[in-house]
Amino acid sequence: xxxxxxxxxxxxxxxxxxxxxxxxxxxxxxxxxxxxxxxxxxxxxxxxxxxxxxxxxxxxxxxxxxxxxxxxxxxxxxxxxxxxxxxxxxxxxxxxxxxxxxxxxxxxxxxxxxxxxxxxxxxxxxxxxxxxxxxxxxxxxxxxxxxxxxxxxxxxxxxxxxxxxxxxxxxxxxxxxxxxxxxxxxxxxxxxxxxxxxxxxxxxxxxxxxxxxxxxxxxxxxxxxx
Numbered sequence: 338x339x340x341x342x343x344x345x346x347x348x349x350x351x352x353x354x355x356x357x358x359x360x361x362x363x364x365x366x367x368x369x370x371x372x373x374x375x376x377x378x379x380x381x382x383x384x385x386x387x388x389x390x391x392x393x394x395x396x397x398x399x400x401x402x403x404x405x406x407x408x409x410x411x412x413x414x415x416x417x418x419x420x421x422x423x424x425x426x427x428x429x430x431x432x433x434x435x436x437x438x439x440x441x442x443x444x445x446x447x448x449x450x451x452x453x454x455x456x457x458x459x460x461x462x463x464x465x466x467x468x469x470x471x472x473x474x475x476x477x478x479x480x481x482x483x484x485x486x487x488x489x490x491x492x493x494x495x496x497x498x499x500x501x502x503x504x505x506x507x508x509x510x511x512x513x514x515x516x517x518x519x520x521x522x523x524x525x526x527x528x529x530x531x532x533x534x535x536x537x538x539x540x541x542x543x544x545x546x547x548x549x550x551x552x553x554x555x556x557x558x559x560x561x562x563x
Contacts, residue, residue, distance in 0.1 A: 367383050484547075
């Protein structure tokens with residue numbers, strides 16, 4: 338393969354990874370909208386769209402394998418391909434978390450715990466993914482460190498939100514004659530919300546993973562990899 342064509346394939350890989358991130362983030366936003374609006378049509382859109390993301394992942398995985406096998410890259414090119422492969426894995430897992438939101442929507446029928454700012458936490462985590470991908474695109478190592486620092490805030494907000502849900506559940510008065518169905522629905526609502534908070538925290542973790550791989554790609558520095 339001529340050198341020019343090889344470099345073009347590397348750049349195409351970068352563009353394709355960035356495109357995958359855009360699709361994944363849009364699916365996650367739709368999943369959040371579905372959950373907030375209790376919209377089953379949107380929920381199914383996210384759930385059924387997961388196959389498309391999986392196919393995109395497999396195609397990019399094959400591109401990485403072909404570049405490694407056919408070109409035997411070294412130094413910076415090798416790190417770029419390896420980092421890209423790890424990043425698409427994180428993006429595919431974020432897409433799986435979006436599918437979770439769709440599935441939660443199918444069992445949600447009422448709003449609970451309005452004091453828990455799910456949308457605010459979600460906006461922050463999705464912004465972290467966007468910024469991590471911008472760091473990958475621009476090879477911006479400063480952005481990588483900033484992503485890692487911001488994850489501490491996400492962890493704290495998620496912990497506070499989970500504690501608020503549990504505290505509210507403990508303090509909620511349920512009479513001895515409470516309907517069994519109502520109690521079961523309450524517990525389902527609590528479980529759904531705690532799972533949503535957990536998934537948002539994981540999105541933040543994937544943003545850190547992306548930043549860590551970018552830092553390794555650019556500077557051969559594994560400081561953020563854990």
